[in-house]
Amino acid sequence: DQQVKQNSPSLSVQEGRISILNCDYTNSMFDYFLWYKKYPAEGPTFLISISSIKDKNEDGRFTVFLNKSAKHLSLHIVPSQPGDSAVYFCAASAMGNQFYFGTGTSLTVIP
């Protein structure tokens, strides 16, 4: 049973525009969320995180929004760049235990 879902397998965005990647979860005990980025033939690398006590966290071009009532988080990339083309995974944890990963969204930024 998939506790973390990314319903869009792929997304294409023009360079300079905003990319919005979405993630939904079912477990209300999740209190920490991360986004990872994965290039082909490489392992995932940490991008940004958010705790459930916040509803927004920003790091440069990357912002993560958390809507606890909807059990939904999103990653915004502004402006999108061709180097952002990768697979993005969201992950969630309850009280520091194991992380549950989503199925990933493949982002393509078109120059």
Added chain:
Amino acid sequence: DVKVTQSSRYLVKRTGEKVFLECVQDMDHENMFWYRQDPGLGLRLIYFSYDVKMKEKGDIPEGYSVSREKKERFSLILESASTNQTSMYLCASSRFREAYNEQFFGPGTRLTVL
């Protein structure tokens, strides 16, 4: 610079063979993890370890075992490889019990079982 290395990038084995996947981290991390990544399924946790000689089952441990004899090394063992174990295997590590600590991943091993 933190580093997690995996012994092979690509591996081809035959059904029934015993397969060892090795992972080494140089960050003195206590926690180590083995995942497999499959299309449409994301990353699924196979086993993890919080300390030497300690192991915990993840979500899909069937058909796998692990060994952690040294802090820096975590091995995944397929006792008798089967075709449904063809996958990308990812190792990760993180600091102990620092809740919400990010995991650092290795580059992955693409295993094909014929």
